[in-house]
Amino acid sequence: MGKAKYLSAVEQGMVVGARRTGLSVSRTATLLCFSCSTFYQELPHKLTEQDRQLLKCVLHKNHLSSVTTLTTEYQTASGSNVSTKTVRRELHEMGFHGRAATHKTKITMHCPNSLLEW
Structure with a gap:
């Protein structure tokens, strides 16, 4: 892997200007x-550290x-x-990922009645 390239202030200004034009x-x-x-490394977080803590509290109250x-619920609590x-991006960066359990078939041992009488 190569080294990460960080943009200078002038380059960041050009990127912001181009993105604001659509x-x-x-x-x-x-x-x-x-x-x-390079752009994705430079993008700032939309939530501050306090906002992330509040999001984590909301998540722990209703983790399912x-x-x-x-x-x-976060919008009503924070007003933002x-x-x-x-929210999904911030939760992923905090280490929370949605996982669903797979449905597995129930495996039972089928024995004829003659074997059970032994």
């Missing part, structure tokens, strides 16, 4: 001759809820307007 990340990267992964439910995509 260009996608990939189109901006092509125009400015950067890789898309869906992301949309968590988002609405964030999308479900932002």
